Amino acid sequence: MCGGTVMSSFYVEGVPGKIKVLSWNELEAFRSCPLYFRYECRGTYQPERFSAVRAFEKGIRFAVNEYYERYFADEAEKAEFQDPMDAYRLGFDYYPTKELHYRPGESQQVFEAMAGAMLDAFRESPAASPDEELIAVGYRFHGKLCDGFPPLQSYADLVLSNKSCTSIFQVLRLADQPWTAADLEARKDELLLLGETARLRSKGAKPKLRFLIITKSQQPVVQLLDVPFDAKAVSRAKAVFAEICKAISAERYFPNPVPAKCEICGYSRRCARWRGR
Numbered sequence: 152m153c154g155g156t157v158m159s160s161f162y163v164e165g166v167p168g169k170i171k172v173l174s175w176n177e178l179e180a181f182r183s184c185p186l187y188f189r190y191e192c193r194g195t196y197q198p199e200r201f202s203a204v205r206a207f208e209k210g211i212r213f214a215v216n217e218y219y220e221r222y223f224a225d226e227a228e229k230a231e232f233q234d235p236m237d238a239y240r241l242g243f244d245y246y247p248t249k250e251l252h253y254r255p256g257e258s259q260q261v262f263e264a265m266a267g268a269m270l271d272a273f274r275e276s277p278a279a280s281p282d283e284e285l286i287a288v289g290y291r292f293h294g295k296l297c298d299g300f301p302p303l304q305s306y307a308d309l310v311l312s313n314k315s316c317t318s319i320f321q322v323l324r325l326a327d328q329p330w331t332a333a334d335l336e337a338r339k340d341e342l343l344l345l346g347e348t349a350r351l352r353s354k355g356a357k358p359k360l361r362f363l364i365i366t367k368s369q370q371p372v373v374q375l376l377d378v379p380f381d382a383k384a385v386s387r388a389k390a391v392f393a394e395i396c397k398a399i400s401a402e403r404y405f406p407n408p409v410p411a412k413c414e415i416c417g418y419s420r421r422c423a424r425w426r427g428r
């Protein structure tokens with residue numbers, strides 16, 4: 152058991168309306184703004200607009216995944232792959248282009264130039280030439296971390312295996328600034344819980360965990376940062392997970408305005424009405 156009281160009514164398998172599985176993105180959405188979580192992850196709320204930053208980020212993720220697919224492909228298959236910038240555009244176009252909301256200074260051309268610089272920096276970094284074996288590019292799985300709580304759905308952009316057959320889980324994050332040690336400390340729970348889910352599924356093998364960070368800039372910085380997997384840190388992350396699950400189950404939704412997030416939120420008009428504005 153983790154996180155104190157078990158909430159037996161919280162998760163009922165197969166009962167409509169109950170939470171069957173939670174993803175890390177949903178947990179993060181709730182932590183950053185419970186009202187945003189409600190609009191984005193619960194119910195049938197349509198966003199009023201789509202942030203162009205989200206489209207840009209999706210494009211970068213598509214292109215990095217495409218790069219790894221190509222890196223590990225057989226010689227005969229390599230020719231089938233497209234240019235990374237085509238993969239970027241494919242990801243960007245996933246959102247309805249006409250409805251994208253650009254902030255001052257942003258445009259499709261500005262994002263294209265930045266994407267080119269970021270993908271060049273990535274290709275020149277050690278992250279672009281892993282010497283381990285490929286298990287998967289883009290891997291979604293879920294596992295039950297705590298009795299009485301929903302399973303956590305985890306996602307790794309890249310899963311590798313080294314010579315000692317240790318699984319290595321790599322998660323991509325796009326950042327405004329290079330991460331400091333304090334940033335890593337504040338964000339490592341995601342990887343710890345992903346690692347714990349993997350450990351439970353593989354019945355005990357300890358995974359290796361790393362973030363790949365690429366800064367969103369014309370002079371991008373690429374970082375590969377390891378997160379040590381130890382029992383004490385995992386148990387603390389599980390307690391945090393259980394606390395967030397309890398808060399979600401209580402359905403106490405309220406806005407938590409932070410200018411940088413509200414600027415790219417797709418529900419600002421709905422939120423303003425909720426706040427009586």
Ligand code: SF4
Nearest residue numbers: 184406408413416422
């Ligand atoms: S506009 Fe800001 S406070 Fe309102 S839902 Fe969106 S993120 Fe939350």
